[in-house]
Amino acid sequence: MEAASLSGVLSYTKLSGSSLCYSDDRFSRRIASFSRHSSKGFNGVNQPSSKALSKDPFSRRNMHLQAICGMGFFTLGENDVVESHHSHAMEEKIGVLLLNLGGPETLKDVQPFLYNLFADPDIIRLPGLFKLLQRPLAKLISVLRAPKSKEGYAAIGGGSPLRKITGEQANALRMALKAKNVNVIVYVGMRYWYPFTEEAIEQIKLDRIKKLVVLPLYPQFSISTTGSSIRVLQHIFREDVYLSRLPVSVILSWYQRQGYICSMADLIKEELERFAKPEEVMIFFSAHGVPVSYVEDAGDPYRDQMEECVYLIMQELKSRGIGNDHTLAYQSRVGPVQWLKPYTDEVLIELGQKGVKSLLAVLISFVSEHIETLEEIDMEYKHLALESGIENWGRVPALGCTSSFIMDLADAVVEALPSAKALSASREAAEETNYEPVRYLVKLFFCSILAFVLLLFRPKVVFAFRNHLL
Ligand SMILES: C=CC1=C(C)c2cc3[nH]c(cc4nc(cc5[nH]c(cc1n2)c(C)c5CCC(=O)O)C(CCC(=O)O)=C4C)c(C)c3C=C
Numbered sequence: 382m383e384a385a386s387l388s389g390v391l392s393y394t395k396l397s398g399s400s401l402c403y404s405d406d407r408f409s410r411r412i413a414s415f416s417r418h419s420s421k422g423f424n425g426v427n428q429p430s431s432k433a434l435s436k437d438p439f440s441r442r443n444m445h446l447q448a449i450c451g452m453g454f455f456t457l458g459e460n461d462v463v464e465s466h467h468s469h470a471m472e473e474k475i476g477v478l479l480l481n482l483g484g485p486e487t488l489k490d491v492q493p494f495l496y497n498l499f500a501d502p503d504i505i506r507l508p509g510l511f512k513l514l515q516r517p518l519a520k521l522i523s524v525l526r527a528p529k530s531k532e533g534y535a536a537i538g539g540g541s542p543l544r545k546i547t548g549e550q551a552n553a554l555r556m557a558l559k560a561k562n563v564n565v566i567v568y569v570g571m572r573y574w575y576p577f578t579e580e581a582i583e584q585i586k587l588d589r590i591k592k593l594v595v596l597p598l599y600p601q602f603s604i605s606t607t608g609s610s611i612r613v614l615q616h617i618f619r620e621d622v623y624l625s626r627l628p629v630s631v632i633l634s635w636y637q638r639q640g641y642i643c644s645m646a647d648l649i650k651e652e653l654e655r656f657a658k659p660e661e662v663m664i665f666f667s668a669h670g671v672p673v674s675y676v677e678d679a680g681d682p683y684r685d686q687m688e689e690c691v692y693l694i695m696q697e698l699k700s701r702g703i704g705n706d707h708t709l710a711y712q713s714r715v716g717p718v719q720w721l722k723p724y725t726d727e728v729l730i731e732l733g734q735k736g737v738k739s740l741l742a743v744l745i746s747f748v749s750e751h752i753e754t755l756e757e758i759d760m761e762y763k764h765l766a767l768e769s770g771i772e773n774w775g776r777v778p779a780l781g782c783t784s785s786f787i788m789d790l791a792d793a794v795v796e797a798l799p800s801a802k803a804l805s806a807s808r809e810a811a812e813e814t815n816y817e818p819v820r821y822l823v824k825l826f827f828c829s830i831l832a833f834v835l836l837l838f839r840p841k842v843v844f845a846f847r848n849h850l851l
């Protein structure tokens with residue numbers, strides 16, 4: 382398990398081989414100082430601004446360095462109500478913040494949800510001045526993609542099940558921790574839809590939490606998932622006195638944990654046993670893809686972690702006498718760029734042509750059922766596989782609230798607690814390293830011009846201008 386305090390910002394360096402080394406160096410401190418502006422997104426949904434990363438001098442340009450740091454757990458009750466009133470958690474005031482992607486709950490939500498997703502500079506990474514186009518581009522892409530996405534969501538009942546499932550996981554985790562005599566409040570913070578991470582943080586503040594563990598619900602780290610959520614947290618925490626002093630421990634990735642590996646192996650074994658000839662089944666790992674540039678240019682450890690994760694699961698199965706053939710492919714690509722290969726659809730066709738007759742699909746990049754399991758895999762890819770000559774199809778369910786998995790997450794939280802540290806110490810260091818008088822003077826100069834121009838306009842003119850724009 383990789384854990385870090387929010388203050389202990391990590392950077393990862395791509396070495397000559399495929400391995401990645403995490404280090405806490407001067408670049409980390411620079412990255413810790415990146416600012417992210419909160420502003421109103423589509424439909425007034427509060428979103429971190431796309432301007433944030435345009436200020437980032439390192440993570441976007443430097444091929445070898447990306448700095449990310451993570452944080453804790455967030456409690457949400459069964460009915461999606463933050464359990465701030467629960468007195469049992471009040472004695473210790475430990476919070477756990479579960480981070481997740483979020484998904485549209487109705488078909489009407491689809492386009493604004495897509496806007497939030499594409500407006501994230503960790504999802505569409507634009508170079509240099511093109512960053513100014515992030516929001517108009519997000520609007521355009523979200524409008525263009527919405528009809529296709531809506532079809533997908535309509536096919537799975539009209540919305541994403543993510544909020545409900547994450548709420549159930551939050552509740553199960555709280556109970557598992559309670560059974561270990563650790564009373565916590567669990568919060569849920571979604572990146573692109575309700576309940577937003579910003580809302581969760583507000584509740585953490587109201588609850589006066591004294592220690593926080595941040596647990597992204599992605600087993601493997603990617604810049605586009607955990608990385609993006611952590612950047613939001615970094616920004617919010619840096620701007621707030623209470624939060625910057627709050628001891629926080631972030632679990633960056635947890636795909637290596639024995640409890641997770643064993644839980645996955647249990648589910649795979651169970652599904653294999655449903656086939657008439659289990660030993661002949663090809664175990665087909667399919668992971669959500671990312672553009673190749675994330676891995677090769679920006680140093681995203683996602684592909685390495687995914688490959689290691691598959692290896693560990695297969696080792697576990699071998700130790701139980703299960704030695705099936707297996708393969709890994711990547712699904713859900715969006716847009717015209719190159720994504721991680723091989724592509725799931727192409728591999729399915731190849732396997733069918735090669736004469737593979739039985740296949741068990743396993744999704745390993747995510748722990749809840751969602752549109753990509755329920756629609757893409759269960760409908761599109763199943764259909765494609767059967768058309769390509771595969772006769773027996775199976776799919777391993779997502780971990781969801783599987784008790785061994787939830788118990789392992791609870792252990793992860795307990796293990797992360799002692800390393801909780803406040804952001805404030807590193808913040809001071811970051812401010813020291815980043816004190817740039819020239820930048821300050823340039824800002825002062827432009828602000829003075831702006832103030833002067835504004836003074837020239839009388840209030841009436843300003844109102845007319847605003848009305849025209851809105
Ligand atoms: C580890 C998981 C995920 C990675 C990595 C990831 C990267 C990534 N995703 C997109 C674009 C889209 N993702 C969409 C939905 C979606 N993505 C994930 C997980 C990962 N994404 C999940 C769990 C979901 C489903 C949420 C739900 O509603 O249940 C969508 C919307 C659906 C669609 O239109 O297909 C898009 C678009 C990019 C561009 C990207 C990496 C850069």
Ligand SMILES: [Fe+2]
Pocket residue numbers: 669713
């Ligand atoms: Fe995605």
